[in-house]
Amino acid sequence: MSLPAHEPTPATIGALLSTLRARTPLVHSITNLVVTNSTANALLALGASPAMVEGGEEVEEFAAVAGALVINLGTMDEARAQAMRLAAAAARTAGTPWILDPVAVGVLSYRSRIAVELLQHGPAVVRGNASEIRAIAGMLGIADQAGGGRGVDSTLQSDAAREAAGALARHLHCVVVVSGAVDYVTDGAITAAISNGDAMMSRVTGLGCTATALIGACLAVTPDPLTAAVAGMVFTGLAGEMAAELASGPGTLQVALIDALYIMDADLVARRAHLVVRGG
Amino acid sequence: MSLPAHEPTPATIGALLSTLRARTPLVHSITNLVVTNSTANALLALGASPAMVEGGEEVEEFAAVAGALVINLGTMDEARAQAMRLAAAAARTAGTPWILDPVAVGVLSYRSRIAVELLQHGPAVVRGNASEIRAIAGMLGIADQAGGGRGVDSTLQSDAAREAAGALARHLHCVVVVSGAVDYVTDGAITAAISNGDAMMSRVTGLGCTATALIGACLAVTPDPLTAAVAGMVFTGLAGEMAAELASGPGTLQVALIDALYIMDADLVARRAHLVVRGG
């Protein structure tokens, strides 16, 4: 079969990056307490304008004016959950695209319920590891696979959630990303596999959260969530790979990854993105 | 005209730094969730003793014993707002000087109201970007300039808020700092212009918050808020400039800036501070 017109390619991803830098989109983040600084720095380095507006008193006003909204369940309590509900609802009303990162869903029952609630507000993208994506599909009754989570890390390879990801994307009419050594991005019809990255990235906290935030930045500058999701995963994986070439360990990797996002450009993406797209 | 006796100079700033290192003042910070770590590290590197005491149950007790108090509106909710009210009131009662950083005021209505409330507790210094300072002056009815903010960043150059800053300083009887490529520090009569820094600093999250915190540390060791504010801006700008000479991007810049604060001394300030002071 021939691929649809909006198939993401290194060239379209490179062009998206140029657009992002020209527009410096406002990215509204409600993320976890571990990654606020690293997420904001990753967004700034790529060329977006991050704003961590998290209080229930402020999120509706800001979600309506932001270019995109990022909701990350990494550290939860009822006040944050309520801010997330308000923000997601306001984003949907305003037409602000948003992405959900269901950290540790399937392991902790409270946040699992919150995730299911939030999904009703129509995210453009859901990004998780294999355990989280399988857990969500299981909770929604569209797959019968066990999540297999343990803490915030997956015990599964990403390909163990490919079926669940496709089913979830079709059920929610959104794009689903399963990250791992190979990242899978699917809208339920087309699936992209990205094999950039480095094993040491799993020893730095919150790089999955970084990927989610970068997808958020990309959502603000393209109407195509599949391209946005592929772009965010390529930028993160490629930056990690470039950083690993310079790093002596996860400390220097975290710092070098921010520098790599800053120097990322269309040429680097064209030369180094490892991206395979398949229809059907 | 001749300049007043307390005109800040590289020499007085260098002397202040020596005093600060000898006294290691306790700096009580109620800051935002993005910059807690980087702010604490900047204060430690310069020679102060930071304490992030943020709960409403504790802030009055600590503001009364601290050398200075820093209040930063970067991430707001009602619990934090209430802690800030209690801390600012306790600081005023105890004679602890304090500084307000009105992040994104003018963009978000909730925190704009909180900022106006907090100003009633007599800050020694208010530091913001051009949009934030113009927004505050507008809310207090002492200037009719639009804020021009967007997210947490200003869309204006700092000189667009010079008039508002002077009017605000005279109205509040405090020092006002407008940061930007050139930083302006004014008490409403004397204005200092500082042109240290590097463009890449705007790609690292929270360096404005760092400047605010360092001014706080300086407030703890001098009775002159104008000198404290100029010193904090010089230390931040000069550290950023030194870091940019070593950095490959904003990741390495953030790390090198902390090192630069650590090695900062009176000689570096004397040789590299770009400071012009004008009366009237």
Added chain:
Amino acid sequence: MSLPAHEPTPATIGALLSTLRARTPLVHSITNLVVTNSTANALLALGASPAMVEGGEEVEEFAAVAGALVINLGTMDEARAQAMRLAAAAARTAGTPWILDPVAVGVLSYRSRIAVELLQHGPAVVRGNASEIRAIAGMLGIADQAGGGRGVDSTLQSDAAREAAGALARHLHCVVVVSGAVDYVTDGAITAAISNGDAMMSRVTGLGCTATALIGACLAVTPDPLTAAVAGMVFTGLAGEMAAELASGPGTLQVALIDALYIMDADLVARRAHLVVRGG
């Protein structure tokens, strides 16, 4: 006298590190807002799997499945205090070992009361600086020494709390660590003195919190809290010492310390641990 069989040695600590890397224990952290990122990265670099689960809605569920629980009082309010109470109680019920870091206890009365409450849930280890350990012993009525704290840093050398530490360990039937230029670890009968580390470590925020977290990781893989506490202090001190050899200031030290934890191994511990153990 002859030393007991469980006397910690560089060899037992090196073996513990190998076990830790093989098991990647889940370490449940309820820590302060300043160090969430650096603590998670230190745990990942050493080989553990950190999870910052802090909401009262989730802590009981997670403390019961985690390998160890870390409670750090660095930033307190009533919601966090309540989450800590629930987590500590759940840990005790489930048999999950836990460690308390009583940051600034003795300086702030609210958190001092919370610390005394939490101690009733039977921590395996308490780690603080000399002021904090003396303050706790004083509050429990088992020593009449003044705490001597000021902010979050101790104004005392660690040996000023050796007596209080021994008395506290015997009273609470736990291991007590007093950190400083020399770290003392005692169960009330045996005392280990560790003299790794570097003076510049005190200019990086939260390295005491890092030590506490690493002890937590060690508690998850040994039934002997004395060995776990010695191991955590050796790993932190040695990593800091290795980092200081590469660092230009506290910014690069913080980054290099994470790299050093990543490359730490039994051979480095055997060659460089400065550890003296005395019975009685």
